[in-house]
Amino acid sequence: MLEISKYESLTKLNLTEIERTQIEKIANKLIVSFEDLREIDTKNVEPLVSVLVLQNVLREDINVKSISREELLSNAPEQYGGYFQVPKTLD
């Protein structure tokens, strides 16, 4: 059984009681499916990071100016003095 409340706090979501019940049902089904995967023998299989067969995709350390600050902020719901403005968050 998955503790939904723990993941709610980690993802900073507030679920309703109905949503919680629904997600709990789906999540536990998923966990059961993953249990099936455990039966496969992976002893000689290297962990896979990407399905692409590429390595060392690197770029040179060069500055590239891409978009202006105005453009960057144009999607922001709120902005002030060049900053993104969000509801008060204290750590």
Added chain:
Amino acid sequence: MKYEIVMGLEVHVELSTQSKLFCGCSAKFGADANDNVCPACAGMPGMPAVTNQKAVDLGIDAAIVTNSQITRTMTFDKKNYFYPDLPTSYQITQWFAPICRNGWVEIETERGKKKITLKQIHIEEDAGKMVHDARSGTSMLDFNRTSVPLIEIVSNPDFRDAEEVIDYLEKLRALLSFAGVSDCKMQEGSMRCDVNISVRPAGSEKLGVRTEMKNMNSLKAITAAIAFEANRHIDAIETGSEVLIQETRGWDDDKGITFSMREKEDATDYRYFPNPELMPIVISDEWIERVRSSLPETSQDKFVRMTQTLGLPEYDSSIITRSKALADIFDQTMAHFDKPKEVVNWIIVELLGIAKGDNKGEDDIRIDCRKFADLIRLVDEKAINRNVGKKLLIKVLEEDVDPENYVKEHGLGMLTDTSLIDKAVSEVLAENPKSVAEFKEGKLKVVGFLMGQIMKKMGGKADPEAVKSILQSQLDQL
């Protein structure tokens, strides 16, 4: 009861790259808010991340100077957490295959030498900056630092007191700054240190409850925070005044206390998983050799060169080689004036003295080394006396004056004309009969006072040695 403090360090160091870790935005410190941000580092969906090769090179540098084992196939992972300073809601870091493991750094305290062992070093991206605006009750976000490359150097819990911690940080700073990995400035945040601390009865094997301290931005703050936190733990154990919990605590430098920030997450809470958008990086022998062969002189090599080849005292050499900035000033000044003992003296006594008086760190000293060398030469050749030289040094630092021209224009050249000095000595003796009488009674202290009076009369420009000998001979004839 006697207690033992057990500490491990997590040191974040900003890498000296031009651009960010996964995009071409400038990594330069001090730009206007959100000036160095692109769709990739702003976390817009679908933007490809491509790793900066220089960051990997610098990571290999760090691995070499800390005697670490380089991981030949390294990968990047996503660390999930929700906080507004991270627009992607995950940080790209290395969890499963960090760039290197099992290194060590040797420290030296009063109790002798000790190896601090390292668990690992990993490359990761920095987060943005959040400013809380009390007036509007909002938080303001600047993503300039988002995705700037860092390495995190994770030590094992090998530290037993603050002195070891400080020596390790100084050692690390010297190793990394000489290698060009980072400028390691604590004040600007390019070197940050988190301390994991627990306390247990001496002799016990079992570790106590561990807390992590953040936000100390100077070595002094780190020392104070360790003392405070160790005492808090001991009090809690002895008196039961509070129940210690595993948590992250901030350091309040003004109040001199630590305060609870949040309960520490477990590693599983971050739900690390491999980042499928970033391809594995395979580090070959050739790559490591290329990086190794282009490594500049280490602080240790420089120390050996200064003490053995140049014959300088160990104490002086250790001061110069603990800071890349000072070592650079030494080398550049030596290139113009090749007398090591003189150059070292002027750096340690005068330059550092002035910096200390101005409350400046060693790394913040800015001086034209050619002019500095000219000044030292003028004193060495007795064209000016040392006191004039000291005043001139302030002029060079503050107004960037040319020493030779300035001396000429202001007539500061040393007065060596013995007839002039002779005259000044006679006048001062005549003006101070009381001191002369005291001298005759055997109070040799007054000689210093008379010297000062003569120098003052001659505008501070006389050759002090000539003044001393003429004064001595006149006094002897009394």
